[in-house]
Amino acid sequence: MPRTLDGQITMEKTPSYFVTREAPARISAMSKDTKLLVVVRDPVTRAVSDYTQTLSKRPDIPSFESLAFRNRSAGLVDRSWSAIQIGLYAEHLERWLRHFPARQMLFVSGERLVRDPAGELGRVQDFLGLKRIISDKHFYFNQTKGFPCLKKAEGSGRPHCLGKTKGRPHPEIDAQVLRQLRDFYRPFNRRFYQMTGHDFGWDG
Numbered sequence: 057m058p059r060t061l062d063g064q065i066t067m068e069k070t071p072s073y074f075v076t077r078e079a080p081a082r083i084s085a086m087s088k089d090t091k092l093l094v095v096v097r098d099p100v101t102r103a104v105s106d107y108t109q110t111l112s113k114r115p116d117i118p119s120f121e122s123l124a125f126r127n128r129s130a131g132l133v134d135r136s137w138s139a140i141q142i143g144l145y146a147e148h149l150e151r152w153l154r155h156f157p158a159r160q161m162l163f164v165s166g167e168r169l170v171r172d173p174a175g176e177l178g179r180v181q182d183f184l185g186l187k188r189i190i191s192d193k194h195f196y197f198n199q200t201k202g203f204p205c206l207k208k209a210e211g212s213g214r215p216h217c218l219g220k221t222k223g224r225p226h227p228e229i230d231a232q233v234l235r236q237l238r239d240f241y242r243p244f245n246r247r248f249y250q251m252t253g254h255d256f257g258w259d260g
């Protein structure tokens with residue numbers, strides 16, 4: 057990490073930090089004051105998104121259904137599959153809370169980030185102690201992409217959407233499989249809501 061001068065904020069992001077066992081102790085050893093931002097979305101949709109990403113690189117992988125269960129008819133979910141494991145947010149958060157107080161963590165709702173990017177980024181700016189610079193006027197909804205995009209990207213000044221690998225269509229998954237996964241995640245989600253003090257609405 058580069059040195060951070062007074063008046064500067066250094067940011068670093070990697071999706072795998074939140075689920076990497078060694079990360080909390082290492083980051084705390086580097087700086088106890090680090091503020092932590094975690095974007096979370098419905099773990100069932102997250103698992104399908106994760107599978108979509110792998111499928112785009114290796115089209116020959118087994119079906120989502122066959123990877124998600126040890127025994128589907130018995131409803132036994134395969135927790136060892138990373139696409140499932142990563143969505144056990146309460147378990148990952150437990151490890152972070154051994155090293156960081158809850159007030160240093162902000163959980164951004166992935167769903168709200170799509171619905172209301174400026175609102176969610178307002179929370180982020182407040183959490184980081186920044187003046188609210190980013191607002192509604194920085195975004196527009198791109199009908200083709202189906203997601204919000206920036207009206208003016210930094211540098212080019214032209215509209216900018218995230219790349220092709222963000223916001224891809226997901227393969228259709230059997231509705232019963234999705235229900236089984238919802239049932240599986242429900243207790244973990246409830247625990248996560250209690251720990252963060254926020255109901256993300258994934259079990260509605």
Ligand SMILES: Nc1ncnc2c1ncn2[C@@H]1O[C@H](COP(=O)(O)OS(=O)(=O)O)[C@@H](OP(=O)(O)O)[C@H]1O
Binds near residue numbers: 166205
């Ligand atoms: N504005 C905008 N444009 C496009 N995509 C958006 C946007 N906001 C959030 N998302 C959601 O971000 C998902 C991809 O982010 P990831 O967390 O998988 O990215 S990464 O892990 O950091 O590489 C991606 O997931 P998929 O829909 O499964 O592709 C999107 O749903």
